Amino acid sequence: MSDSVTHVIDMATPWLSILSDAFLFFIGLVVLFLAIVFIRDVTQTKDAVLRNYPVIGHFRYILSTLGEFFRQYFFAMDREEMPFNRAEREWIHRASKDKSVNIAFGSTKNLSQVGTMIFENCPFPTLDEEAAEIRPISIGEGYCDTPYTAKSLINISAMSFGALSRPAVQALSKGARMADCWYNTGEGGLSSFHLEGGADIVFQIGTAKYGVRDEHGNLSDEKLREIAAHDQVKMFEIKLSQGAKPGKGGILPGDKVTEEIAKIRGIEVGEPSISPNRHLDVNSVTDLLDMIFRVRAITGKPTGFKSVMGGFQWIEELCLEITKRGIASAPDFITIDSGDGGTGAAPMTLMDHVGLPIKESLPAVVDILEQHSLRNRIKVITSGKLINPVGVAWALCAGADFVNSARGFMFALGCIQSLKCNKNTCPTGITTHNTRLQRGLNPQDKAVKVANYVKQINHAVGVISHSCGVREPRELQRKHVRLVQHNGLSTRMDQLYPKSKQS
Ligand SMILES: Cc1cc2nc3c(=O)[nH]c(=O)nc-3n(C[C@H](O)[C@H](O)[C@H](O)COP(=O)(O)O)c2cc1C
Incomplete structure (x- = not known):
């Protein structure tokens, strides 16, 4: 060696x-x-x-x-996961980046699955030069001092600052302004972050009345006036219930109640924010109409309510009461949420088994309104997994004027469906108040994604409507969509709901 x-x-x-x-x-x-x-x-x-x-x-x-x-x-296969499968999420991720949403080779969707929506294409579709702009719709026209005219088919559904992080609220506010859609505050009150992007705001009055309550927790006329004084606040929505937790109030876990959020809501830092399971002052359709009258009279702005439907008898009673009081007493809009709607935190039993899915409730409510000649007076907004163009187009066919989405916009913000909204550990910074995790969410960048998502949805629903032979999405009717039945064959929606005058 x-x-x-x-x-x-x-x-x-x-x-x-x-x-x-x-x-x-x-x-x-x-x-x-x-x-x-x-x-x-x-x-x-x-x-x-x-x-x-x-x-x-x-x-x-x-x-x-x-x-x-x-x-x-x-x-997991592309069409397998719940609540949203990879194909649905991927569509939004691509749309929000303004990338092509075209796919190759052929559909991976099982078209014989019960409930699959199939649109009736027209043999002579609408040419691009025959197509029309999406028709704007006026809410509260003739019944409020300041009616609101909105155009976008899809808008941002109620999600409170609290359930959402500050940069998420900032991105949604900016994105909604860029896309010309509205942004619903959710039940946590109005913050400067909702306003800073310049978006149209729908102020939600939750059962705890955060942001518009007096020192005893009652609805305050003075606070309502203050909120309505913001030009950006266009409408007021009284929340009766939401699909994920009917009969249960808002739940914001204590570790999400930061100093900032506690101040806006008027509660203690670190204490869970639990709202009552109904408005203490609303226990019947007459109480509801009284509250709508009061909010509209004070704010001068369109006022409606949000609810998930369990049955329809109370909607019948509401319509009869409106007929008795006069058409002006009607809510300017109703937001119908689906039993399978999302939330930050809720008991699984309520999420899974209480409240009807939107496929059943939307056409039924629209029919009741029509039967009472209230369909033109009361605008219908709807939400519940309507995050892709097909869901939005179906809702328009069923009779909705507008669609709201919460989770669709979360995906546009970068949500990866890690199902941690209730834990303050959201890896994408959307539902956490941990500033380290929030660093990944750049409001400016995500605002553009939010706007792209809206643009692509409105465009893609336009494409479906042209394929069906109408000039623009709001001309879609029930006769344009079929639903696959248990025998694997599809039936036209106007035959499934023959009471509607729409078809
Ligand atoms: C994080 C989160 C927070 C929510 N907060 C509220 C709320 O404050 N008020 C409300 O009425 N609904 C709330 N919702 C329900 C949504 O507004 C919507 O009705 C429901 O998720 C169905 O729409 P989607 O399927 O597009 O998510 C929330 C949903 C999510 C995901």
Whole structure:
């Protein structure tokens, strides 16, 4: 062996010895750690799996947590996940980046699945030069001092500052202004961040009346006037219920109640913000009409209510009461939410099993309004998984004037459906008040994405309407859409709901 090789070996020997000692020390630590876990597992009494399978039992929990992510990235097919599958989410991600939403080769959708919407294409579709602009609709015209005219088919549904982070609210506000759609504050009150982008605002009056309540929690005329004095605030929406939690008030977990949010809501920092499960002063359709009258009279702006439908008898009663009082007493709009709507936090039982899905409730409510000759007076807004052009076009066919979306806009903001809205750990900064996580959400950049999403939805619904042979989306009717039935064949919507005069 040459001298130089011997020299290298001599140099390396002490290092090898240190490394092998370190390795042995590390192994010792691991063994000690496993021994502690073992003793803890077999002596605890709360978890049967860990007691019976000490140490290795932990893999069950680790794998089931990781499984959530693995399924999304590796195993779930494009049309499989809930509440929104990859194909639906991907459409929004591409649309919001203003990229092409064209796909190749053929549809991956199972077209014989019950409820699939199939639009009746016209053999002689509308030519581009025959197409018309989307028709704006006026809300409260002739019944309010300041009616509101809106055009966008899709608008931002109620999501409070609190459920959403500050940069998310800023991005939505700016994006809504760029796209010329409205932005509903949700039940958490109005903040400067809602206003700073210059968007049209719908102020929601939740059951706790955040932002418009006096020191006893009652509706304050003075606060209503203050809110209505903002030109940007265009309408007032009284929230009776939302699809994800009918009969339960808003729930903002304590760790999301920051100083800023506590101030806007008038509550304590760090305390959970729980609203009553109904307006204490609204216990019947007559109370509801009284409240609508009061809010409209004070604010001069269109006033309506939001509800998920459980049944329809009360809508019949509401219409009869309106007929008795006179058409001016009617709400200027009704927002119908779907039983499968989203939220920041709600009990699973209510999310899964209380409140009708929009496919059933929207056409039914529209029909009742028509039967009472109130359809023109009361504008219909609707929400519930209508995040892609097909859902929006279906809602227009069913009789809606406007669509609202919450989660569609969350996807436009970059949401990856990690289902952590209730944990203050949202990885995309949308529903967290952790400033480190919020750093990923640049309001300026995301505002452009929000605007692109609206633009692409309005455009794509236009394309569907032209394919159906009408000039613009608001000319779509029930006769233009078919729904697949249990036998795998589709039936035209006007035949499913023959009472409607629409067809
Ligand atoms: C994070 C989050 C917060 C929400 N906050 C409110 C709220 O304050 N008031 C309300 O009426 N609805 C609220 N909703 C419900 C939405 O406005 C909407 O009705 C529902 O999610 C259905 O629309 P989507 O399927 O497009 O999400 C919230 C939804 C989400 C996802």
